[in-house]
Amino acid sequence: MSAGMVIRRLGGGLLVLWLVSILTFLLVQLIPGDVAEVIAGENATVAEVSRIRIELGLDKPILEQYSSWFVGILQGDLGDSLFTNRSVADTIIEAAPPTVIITLMAIVVAVVIGVTAGIVAGLTQGSWIDRSVSALATLGIAMPSFWLAMVLVSVFALANPWLPATGYVDIREGFGEWLSYVILPSTALGLATAAELARHTRGCVADVLTRPYVRTARARGASGVWLVRRHILRNAAIPVVTVLGLQAGRLLGGVIVVEAVFGISGLGSLAINSVLQRNYPMIQGYVLFSAVIVVAINLIVDLAYGWINPKVRTA
Amino acid sequence: MTAGPGQRSDAGAAEPLLAVKGLTIDLPGGARQRGLVEDVTFEVRKGQAVALIGESGCGKSLTSMAILGLLPAAVRVAAGSIHFDGVDLLTCNRKQLRKVRGGPVGMVFQEPMSSLNPTMTVGDQIAEVRRLHLGERRSVALKEASKLLSRVGIPNADRRLGSYPHEMSGGMQQRVMIAAAIACDPKLLIADEPTTALDVTIQAEILELLRDLRRDLDLAVLLVTHDLGVVADFCDDVVVMYAGHIAERTPVDRLFYEPQHPYSSALLAAVPQAGRARTSLTVIPGRVPSAGHFPGGCRFEPRCAHSVEDVCRRPQADTAIADDRRTRCGRVASGDLILKGTVRG
Numbered sequence: 001m002s003a004g005m006v007i008r009r010l011g012g013g014l015l016v017l018w019l020v021s022i023l024t025f026l027l028v029q030l031i032p033g034d035v036a037e038v039i040a041g042e043n044a045t046v047a048e049v050s051r052i053r054i055e056l057g058l059d060k061p062i063l064e065q066y067s068s069w070f071v072g073i074l075q076g077d078l079g080d081s082l083f084t085n086r087s088v089a090d091t092i093i094e095a096a097p098p099t100v101i102i103t104l105m106a107i108v109v110a111v112v113i114g115v116t117a118g119i120v121a122g123l124t125q126g127s128w129i130d131r132s133v134s135a136l137a138t139l140g141i142a143m144p145s146f147w148l149a150m151v152l153v154s155v156f157a158l159a160n161p162w163l164p165a166t167g168y169v170d171i172r173e174g175f176g177e178w179l180s181y182v183i184l185p186s187t188a189l190g191l192a193t194a195a196e197l198a199r200h201t202r203g204c205v206a207d208v209l210t211r212p213y214v215r216t217a218r219a220r221g222a223s224g225v226w227l228v229r230r231h232i233l234r235n236a237a238i239p240v241v242t243v244l245g246l247q248a249g250r251l252l253g254g255v256i257v258v259e260a261v262f263g264i265s266g267l268g269s270l271a272i273n274s275v276l277q278r279n280y281p282m283i284q285g286y287v288l289f290s291a292v293i294v295v296a297i298n299l300i301v302d303l304a305y306g307w308i309n310p311k312v313r314t315a
Numbered sequence: 316m317t318a319g320p321g322q323r324s325d326a327g328a329a330e331p332l333l334a335v336k337g338l339t340i341d342l343p344g345g346a347r348q349r350g351l352v353e354d355v356t357f358e359v360r361k362g363q364a365v366a367l368i369g370e371s372g373c374g375k376s377l378t379s380m381a382i383l384g385l386l387p388a389a390v391r392v393a394a395g396s397i398h399f400d401g402v403d404l405l406t407c408n409r410k411q412l413r414k415v416r417g418g419p420v421g422m423v424f425q426e427p428m429s430s431l432n433p434t435m436t437v438g439d440q441i442a443e444v445r446r447l448h449l450g451e452r453r454s455v456a457l458k459e460a461s462k463l464l465s466r467v468g469i470p471n472a473d474r475r476l477g478s479y480p481h482e483m484s485g486g487m488q489q490r491v492m493i494a495a496a497i498a499c500d501p502k503l504l505i506a507d508e509p510t511t512a513l514d515v516t517i518q519a520e521i522l523e524l525l526r527d528l529r530r531d532l533d534l535a536v537l538l539v540t541h542d543l544g545v546v547a548d549f550c551d552d553v554v555v556m557y558a559g560h561i562a563e564r565t566p567v568d569r570l571f572y573e574p575q576h577p578y579s580s581a582l583l584a585a586v587p588q589a590g591r592a593r594t595s596l597t598v599i600p601g602r603v604p605s606a607g608h609f610p611g612g613c614r615f616e617p618r619c620a621h622s623v624e625d626v627c628r629r630p631q632a633d634t635a636i637a638d639d640r641r642t643r644c645g646r647v648a649s650g651d652l653i654l655k656g657t658v659r660g
Contacts, residue, residue, distance in 0.1 A: 213430055216431065218385055218416065221418060221447045222417075223413055308434065309434065310434060311481050
């Protein structure tokens with residue numbers, strides 16, 4: 001992939017983030033109710049409310065408010081929480097690790113299970129393996145992740161005490177320990193995506209198998225692993241990678257529910273509490289942070305796409 | 316009219332390089348779809364160029380695919396044998412077949428763009444053949460690939476090794492296909508409509524290349540085509556197929572002087588003649604019946620200008636009328652019908 005192309009994609013990503021910043025800023029303006037009133041509390045006097053309003057700069061023109069807010073986020077200053085006086089950035093960075101790690105592990109689970117199952121099914125079309133994969137994939141897509149999470153907990157944590165039912169420990173407390181806490185939530189989160197990927201991979205492999213270049217490769221004497229690895233997988237991977245990018249955003253949304261089931265205090269609970277408390281700076285911070293992650297994942301997917309597909313590389 | 320290089324000098328005595336006998340290809344499931352290809356018998360001798368010719372859907376591509384076991388999954392060979400160098404490719408095991416594919420038999424397909432892997436450099440696609448068959452390391456095989464690219468007339472071969480198919484023109488792509496097909500010094504090249512998807516000028520270049528390769532490598536060629544001009548230019552023998560049957564098998568020059576099947580003569584008549592102004596285009600009335608709707612007797616009978624009901628409604632046998640000529644027309648075989656060619660002898 002050419003440098004120009006990387007720069008174009010990067011520019012596109014930054015543009016998206018800027019638009020998100022505008023929407024996030026407007027969020028506070030559009031929501032009914034007054035932030036200053038929320039902060040001041042129910043029994044505040046009008047004078048107190050207007051003092052807070054001036055303190056927050058809410059009396060200034062909207063463009064001026066936005067530009068000072070935007071300059072702030074460029075410097076990493078997302079404001080302070082309305083209730084704890086801690087900075088939003090610090091709070092998010094503190095809450096992010098379990099969420100980000102569970103999401104990434106869910107992607108790993110999805111790719112390992114989904115792509116493997118899809119390849120095997122695609123190569124053995126019509127066999128019992130293929131039919132079971134299709135059936136399981138449909139089941140996986142239909143199953144809500146919170147229900148799946150509860151089933152996993154009851155089987156692997158309660159009925160058999162193999163894995164912890166709730167909580168999270170940092171990886172610095174030991175890899176094995178960390179892994180035991182991560183497996184169930186990331187599986188619960190990732191299986192639906194695995195099912196989606198399995199279906200797509202199966203379809204792509206089946207499609208590539210009918211392509212003339214596979215016949216050409218056979219006519220050259222290629223077969224078995226050689227044929228699959230060099231001629232089928234790389235071509236089948238191109239559409240699958242796109243689907244994976246689309247799924248990344250869904251996973252980041254889904255993780256909130258999974259965190260709740262497993263009692264993990266990550267970004268999910270932070271986001272829910274902030275919304276319930278109308279902690280606007282925190283909501284804005286959360287939305288911006290999520291947007292950065294989704295844009296980053298899609299950027300990585302775009303780059304991977306270019307690496308896999310030589311036609312994009314030279315475009 | 317010339318019969319091309321590699322005359323039928325070693326005809327007769329030696330065992331043919333490729334011998335297809337009684338080949339029948341079915342689409343299983345229901346009697347209606349039987350006999351996509353039926354009772355096809357022909358030979359290719361060492362160094363010889365044989366054309367398989369006919370309209371679209373006559374089974375010529377299926378026949379060529381069947382040789383290396385590359386038929387689509389839905390169809391299967393129901394009867395017959397395909398001997399290459401004495402080994403029946405239809406009964407040998409997978410490993411033996413893999414050794415033949417890309418080794419002593421190379422194959423070139425119709426649309427080079429879709430027949431080359433879009434995610435692999437052309438160098439790797441050519442080198443692949445040598446790695447598979449000769450066990451060469453990638454670096455060694457790539458050096459050979461570079462020589463092969465030069466051999467098929469691609470300039471700057473070393474630089475071109477790293478190109479992807481979409482960075483090349485159609486003619487270049489077909490040269491790459493040919494380079495890969497001849498990478499292991501095959502004895503037989505099967506070319507399935509190698510020029511059909513190309514511009515006319517490029518077609519001539521590719522044919523020229525194939526002609527050179529035949530001469531230099533003593534390569535036998537089975538050329539699947541629907542272009543009579545290509546046949547006249549390039550081939551020694553011609554096998555005319557119609558609706559899954561062989562209509563006629565003959566040395567190519569005789570086809571133009573005295574076709575031995577009404578379908579051949581109709582095909583010849585349908586070739587537009589250059590230099591004659593305002594002649595109307597001759598066409599064969601009707602169209603090729605689709606598989607499963609073949610007539611019970613002679614399959615060409617409904618469209619034939621020489622049809623005689625009580626003879627032609629009966630199944631016709633593939634009959635030898637000379638050492639090197641066969642026809643499936645009962646009237647021609649019995650001497651009842653004499654056809655005229657388009658070439659004034």
